[in-house]
Amino acid sequence: MEVLKIATAGSVDDGKSTLIGRLLYDTKSLTDDKVEAIRKSSEQRGYDYLDFSFATDGLVAEREQGITIDVAHIYFSTLKKSYIIADTPGHVEYTRNMVTGASTSQVAIILIDARKGVIEQTYRHFFINNLLRVKDIIVAVNKMDLVDYSEEVFNDIKSDFEALNAVSTYAEQQLTYIPVSALKGDNIVEKTDAMPWYDGDTILGHLEQLEVSDVQDGGQTRFAVQNVIRPKTEEYHDFRGFAGKIKGGKLKVGDKITVLPSLTQSKVKEIYFFDKTYQEAAAGSSVVITLEDEINITRGDMLVKSDELPKIEKQIEATVCWMDNKQLQPGAKYLIQHNTNKVLSKIDGVKHVISTQYGSHQDANNKLALNEIGSVSIKLSKPIFYDSYQDNKANGSFILIDPQTNATAGVGFID
Amino acid sequence: METVTEETQTKATISNTSVLEINALESEAIYIFREVVAQFENPVLLFSGGKDSITLVRLAQKAFFPAKIPFPLMHIDTGHNFPETIAFRDKLVKELGVELIVRNVQDSINEGKVVEETGKYASRNMLQTTTLLDAIEEFKFDACIGGARRDEEKARAKERIFSVRDDFGQWDEKNQRPELFDLLNGEIELGQNVRVFPISNWTELDVWSYIEKERIEIPSIYFAHQRNIFVRDGLIWSADDEVVFRAEDELVEEKTVRFRTVGDMSCTAAVLSTADTIEKVVSEIRDSKISERGARIDDKRSEAAMEKRKQQGYF
Ligand SMILES: Nc1nc2c(ncn2[C@@H]2O[C@H](COP(=O)(O)OP(=O)(O)O)[C@@H](O)[C@H]2O)c(=O)[nH]1
Numbered sequence: 001m002e003v004l005k006i007a008t009a010g011s012v013d014d015g016k017s018t019l020i021g022r023l024l025y026d027t028k029s030l031t032d033d034k035v036e037a038i039r040k041s042s043e044q045r046g047y048d049y050l051d052f053s054f055a056t057d058g059l060v061a062e063r064e065q066g067i068t069i070d071v072a073h074i075y076f077s078t079l080k081k082s083y084i085i086a087d088t089p090g091h092v093e094y095t096r097n098m099v100t101g102a103s104t105s106q107v108a109i110i111l112i113d114a115r116k117g118v119i120e121q122t123y124r125h126f127f128i129n130n131l132l133r134v135k136d137i138i139v140a141v142n143k144m145d146l147v148d149y150s151e152e153v154f155n156d157i158k159s160d161f162e163a164l165n166a167v168s169t170y171a172e173q174q175l176t177y178i179p180v181s182a183l184k185g186d187n188i189v190e191k192t193d194a195m196p197w198y199d200g201d202t203i204l205g206h207l208e209q210l211e212v213s214d215v216q217d218g219g220q221t222r223f224a225v226q227n228v229i230r231p232k233t234e235e236y237h238d239f240r241g242f243a244g245k246i247k248g249g250k251l252k253v254g255d256k257i258t259v260l261p262s263l264t265q266s267k268v269k270e271i272y273f274f275d276k277t278y279q280e281a282a283a284g285s286s287v288v289i290t291l292e293d294e295i296n297i298t299r300g301d302m303l304v305k306s307d308e309l310p311k312i313e314k315q316i317e318a319t320v321c322w323m324d325n326k327q328l329q330p331g332a333k334y335l336i337q338h339n340t341n342k343v344l345s346k347i348d349g350v351k352h353v354i355s356t357q358y359g360s361h362q363d364a365n366n367k368l369a370l371n372e373i374g375s376v377s378i379k380l381s382k383p384i385f386y387d388s389y390q391d392n393k394a395n396g397s398f399i400l401i402d403p404q405t406n407a408t409a410g411v412g413f414i415d
Numbered sequence: 416m417e418t419v420t421e422e423t424q425t426k427a428t429i430s431n432t433s434v435l436e437i438n439a440l441e442s443e444a445i446y447i448f449r450e451v452v453a454q455f456e457n458p459v460l461l462f463s464g465g466k467d468s469i470t471l472v473r474l475a476q477k478a479f480f481p482a483k484i485p486f487p488l489m490h491i492d493t494g495h496n497f498p499e500t501i502a503f504r505d506k507l508v509k510e511l512g513v514e515l516i517v518r519n520v521q522d523s524i525n526e527g528k529v530v531e532e533t534g535k536y537a538s539r540n541m542l543q544t545t546t547l548l549d550a551i552e553e554f555k556f557d558a559c560i561g562g563a564r565r566d567e568e569k570a571r572a573k574e575r576i577f578s579v580r581d582d583f584g585q586w587d588e589k590n591q592r593p594e595l596f597d598l599l600n601g602e603i604e605l606g607q608n609v610r611v612f613p614i615s616n617w618t619e620l621d622v623w624s625y626i627e628k629e630r631i632e633i634p635s636i637y638f639a640h641q642r643n644i645f646v647r648d649g650l651i652w653s654a655d656d657e658v659v660f661r662a663e664d665e666l667v668e669e670k671t672v673r674f675r676t677v678g679d680m681s682c683t684a685a686v687l688s689t690a691d692t693i694e695k696v697v698s699e700i701r702d703s704k705i706s707e708r709g710a711r712i713d714d715k716r717s718e719a720a721m722e723k724r725k726q727q728g729y730f
Pocket residue numbers: 010011012013014015016017018019051053066067068090142143144145146180181182183184
């Protein structure tokens with residue numbers, strides 16, 4: 001079955017957890033014992049309605065404070081698709097969680113409180129999903145029940161949001177505006193009578209008609225070698241296979257390939273998936289590949305089609321989102337994890353911090369603090385084989401690991 | 416039902432369809448297994464004999480074929496396992512030719528490291544943690560692969576795929592590493608280890624559908640069978656096994672039941688079911704109105720039960 005990954009974004013109390021709970025409840029994905037638990041928790045707090053945020057807020061501290069602290073993954077399915085939703089917290093200081101959620105999602109739902117409209121934080125939510133090139137964005141104008149289901153309020157918010165989109169750098173991004181009430185269930189799964197002026201899809205209706213292939217990122221074929229498979233058994237005495245996941249395009253038997261960094265050329269001999277061989281495999285497949293020629297290949301090497309070489313450089317420019325308490329500073333050393341490669345690197349400079357105000361730059365002071373996003377130059381101890389993030393997400397992104405603490409300190413998107 | 420035989424293990428065949436069909440969840444799990452083997456020196460697969468860990472074993476086979484699974488399996492045996500599970504386990508490792516390590520909760524009790532619970536709700540589920548942590552230290556495992564899924568429970572929904580544990584096996588839920596794209600950071604310090612969850616993103620139904628599609632053999636207690644049972648707190652308990660506490664006034668009757676999970680017998684309840692084939696089990700799960708963990712008493716103790724156990728080093 002097709003799997004669609006969705007991230008949510010919105011400020012605290014805009015209703016993200018409630019919306020997800022509503023999706024689960026109205027698609028009958030919550031089992032009786034879970035609905036019972038939600039009913040109990042709601043009653044204990046003296047509510048006369050079901051508070052669906054209890055379906056997702058899982059940590060003790062979250063339930064006590066009524067907020068979401070960490071990204072939670074929620075699962076439900078319809079007859080058509082399996083859905084994975086990341087419930088990400090909306091506080092300013094949790095930018096890192098939002099970036100994390102967006103990095104694995106093909107669709108984002110950005111929530112706006114109908115009473116508040118487009119606010120400072122909405123810019124940030126949109127900016128992050130734009131930067132990470134999340135293909136399909138649903139702008140859910142929530143709490144419509146609190147503004148008398150007013151068409152005017154909805155239209156005003158829509159045109160404010162369109163103003164943000166005017167400066168977008170990602171032309172193919174698809175925006176869909178839906179007026180909803182997560183609490184009452186209007187336009188989440190069921191169409192509502194409360195807003196006869198709206199004739200578009202419900203949230204689920206929109207998700208159901210999306211083709212997963214349309215929201216997936218394409219690009220040129222990249223095969224980063226994870227392991228070398230050498231069984232050394234009788235049947236497979238001389239077998240040397242390369243295990244990895246195909247990213248970007250597809251691979252066929254007979255394809256002319258180049259091995260990086262050695263630049264040796266060969267051809268795809270066989271494509272294994274478990275105990276069968278295939279003529280062709282597409283992006284997303286975890287396969288084992290054998291080559292026509294005996295070439296020395298190890299983890300971290302990359303196979304590409306000979307007429308589709310990536311860039312090979314020791315110096316990169318990237319947009320970095322910083323996720324560590326220790327600031328990013330020039331001269332600092334980090335391990336770069338890019339595909340299956342780990343390379344020591346040194347920060348050359350921080351050019352500017354990108355403001356939450358869309359498109360404008362802010363003085364960086366040559367540093368990046370926690371939750372800041374900026375433009376950074378990085379020097380590598382050996383070359384990596386990369387594409388720009390725009391051309392190939394998987395081969396244009398990396399994480400920075402602090403060699404002292406082993407923390408994942410930041411994430412980068414190569415220019 | 417087809418089993419994993421020597422032939423399917425060692426000889427590849429040419430597929431009759433020439434284009435590989437992608438199963439996104441399977442592909443992701445295989446990718447994770449390969450990252451574990453590349454990034455760690457001494458991984459182990461924690462094998463309970465349940466459907467999730469059996470699924471892991473199949474995925475591990477797929478990840479490294481035609482080579483054998485390049486790490487051992489380890490079973491933390493509570494001593495309260497269904498006999499069917501143990502028989503199944505031993506048969507499986509023999510067929511695969513992989514090493515099996517068994518460490519017993521009973522030994523931890525005998526050594527005075529943990530104290531057996533008593534009473535109506537006594538279970539050895541909590542005690543497993545000590546035995547597990549001791550075994551990790553004994554073998555110096557740096558990565559322990561487990562079959563936990565995020566859809567099982569709310570605290571699990573916050574779990575990472577590579578989840579770092581400190582020297583005491585503790586989970587620091589508020590200070591977890593962000594996981595971006597499919598980049599898994601396996602850097603750890605000496606003494607730390609990582610718990611790895613390759614089927615994090617699978618649901619219970621995904622697992623069952625996979626078992627059906629792959630024709631994977633599973634222990635017989637997952638299928639409907641006749642069993643002497645008694646009912647307590649609305650849950651159905653096995654009356655055939657001594658380790659399950661039963662008060663004298665709790666009446667025994669024979670019913671057709673099956674188990675949805677096969678954990679410790681003392682805290683795993685059965686469900687009334689006539690599903691005696693994998694196809695019937697899959698459609699039963701699809702229509703099911705009670706979540707899987709609803710049949711496990713250890714989670715019913717309190718709303719925060721799982722979070723607390725995880726902080727202490729439980730899987
Ligand atoms: N009236 C109304 N209240 C809502 C709606 N959606 C959410 N809420 C309430 O807003 C509060 C915050 O919701 P929650 O889902 O926790 O927000 P989150 O912080 O974005 O996850 C809760 O009290 C909800 O009951 C809505 O559509 N209408």
